[in-house]
Amino acid sequence: MTKISLTVNGKSVSAEVEPRTLLVQFLREKLLLTGTHVGCDTSQCGACVVHVDGSAVKSCTMLAVQADGARVTTIEGIAQGGVLHPMQEAFREHHGLQCGFCTPGMIMSALDMVNRLGPILDESAIRENLDGNLCRCTGYHNIVKAIAAGAAAMGANPTRAAAE
């Protein structure tokens, strides 16, 4: 077992983990943060995307021990006091989900996109940057619309823009 200490959604967490524990297993099974999903477990689908030190990573393809000392943000960490984050609100408003399985990863990838590229995102940039996120339901159109709208809302209201 290896001892790790990290910050998850703003709270300090310490735990003993087996080195082979994946970050996603640690989040879901130890911390019971089950919003982060495992869709493929083969690094393809992006349902498991979380932010580590501010950038999007596939938490099924990172060990919990590698996150020692890091700042992790999951889908549970972005709403504030019961008010949805503008990106979450945009997914609801634009019907950017059906079964919802891919949605946590989509939203965390969308926030990473805004962090990197700013709040004005055109359709082709959004589609290109969703390369690592698969959805089996929506056909993507409404996800793309939701991300454009959510990004614009973040730009219009910068105090609610930060994901962490």
Place this chain on the structure above:
Amino acid sequence: MYAFDYQRPSFSQDAVSMMRSLEEPKLLAGGQTLLPTLKQRLAQPGTLVDLSRIPDLSGISVAGDVLRIGAMTRHAEVATSDLVHAHSPALAELAGMIGDPAVRNRGTIGGSLANNDPSADYPAAALALGATLVTDRRRLAASDFFRGLFETALEEDELILAVEFPKSGPAAYRKFRNPASRYAMAGVFVVRGADGVRVAVTGVGQEGVFRWKEAEAALTARFAPDALEGIALDPHTAMSDLHGDGAYRAQLTKVMARRAVEAIGG
């Protein structure tokens, strides 16, 4: 995944000592290839030696005409680095075409080169640009480094510290991505140097990345997209799998080469 131990050295020399003293050690860089391999139980290391907290291994610098990229530098950093854009814009563009954003945030140039996947992108750049791999014990020219499918000149306990790229003439990389995996079905890196044209091809060769000498000769004689018209890659030397047969990949190679030449401006 089988169980393993975990070590996180702070100095590259300690990583090398661990590679010598531990049972069945394996270096861990970004984990974007190694962790999927471990999940499939295709390897059973005793200890993973995590390179991520060795400060000397990451970072990008330019000294004279040489661009130096630390082994642990993530693809995303290479893709967005001003230094790389100024020195070797085609290299920055290539890094931005690897996988997807989350993979680029973790995967490293050292891990990609050490892995030498026959469909990986960086090997084409290293070979075409005449890169030098700096390890803990020697300097290896890219032309001596790649030794076939997933094979390199690295010794069991050898650590890549950095990769050095000399300043080149105009260059471009064009890749036809496998739509599912994003790896190259055919990726062609063309450099128009003072001493001739170099063309490196990935995703195609049965022995991994290679220089397409015929295309180099044709383009050195006349640098124009249609200079490639009369030549063809032998389909029997091209990989054939469920994603595409040899003839398809050979044709795709020519198309990507032509597009790279067009991008440079022939």
